[in-house]
Amino acid sequence: MGQSTLVLIKPDGLKKSLTGNILTRLSETKLDIVAAKIVKVSRELAVEHYKHMSEKPFFAELIKYIMGDYHKRKVMALVYWGDDAIGKVRAICGETNPEEADSVSIRGAYGRITTKGVYENVIHASTNKEEAEREIKLWFSPDDIIVDLYPAKIAKKICEERVWA
Ligand code: IDP
Numbered sequence: 001m002g003q004s005t006l007v008l009i010k011p012d013g014l015k016k017s018l019t020g021n022i023l024t025r026l027s028e029t030k031l032d033i034v035a036a037k038i039v040k041v042s043r044e045l046a047v048e049h050y051k052h053m054s055e056k057p058f059f060a061e062l063i064k065y066i067m068g069d070y071h072k073r074k075v076m077a078l079v080y081w082g083d084d085a086i087g088k089v090r091a092i093c094g095e096t097n098p099e100e101a102d103s104v105s106i107r108g109a110y111g112r113i114t115t116k117g118v119y120e121n122v123i124h125a126s127t128n129k130e131e132a133e134r135e136i137k138l139w140f141s142p143d144d145i146i147v148d149l150y151p152a153k154i155a156k157k158i159c160e161e162r163v164w165a
């Protein structure tokens with residue numbers, strides 16, 4: 001059955017010009033990219049994304065890392081869709097700790113542990129279906145995604161928005 005999964009190329013991946021390499025590695029999965037964008041990560045988004053890590057001693061550093069304090073203030077966010085998408089993407093990413101990750105995995109090849117102890121592992125990928133749904137809904141709106149992954153509804157916008165001048 002088809003699954004969707006959130007992938008983030010983290011600020012170190014962008015700073016190190018690894019976008020092309022990472023997307024090429026992920027293309028080995030033959031999965032479909034159904035959404036993609038470049039995001040300037042707000043503190044609110046960072047904290048919500050990593051809320052399950054909030055008790056960790058490295059949480060403050062992790063938030064700085066994903067916001068781009070140490071590299072570039074941007075992340076590339078993508079949704080991959082297809083058969084066993086979550087497992088296939090995680091397998092190519094490798095272990096969370098880049099020192100323990102298989103050296104041919106993305107994290108094993110490109111990640112490092114900083115002197116402050118954060119795993120700079122260049123890529124995020126959802127670990128299960130529930131996490132994928134929560135994360136995709138956090139990073140994307142229904143209209144950003146070219147297929148209907150989850151039920152959506154029409155809501156009237158009451159906020160102001162920037163338009164081209
Ligand atoms: P995952 O990214 O492989 O799913 P999580 O446990 O969800 O791993 O952790 C989120 C992120 O927090 C990791 O990708 C990594 O950047 C960082 N991290 C996780 N565990 C550690 C640790 O023990 N030390 C330092 N950083 C960590």
Ligand code: MG
Nearest residue numbers: 125126127131
């Ligand atoms: Mg995780």
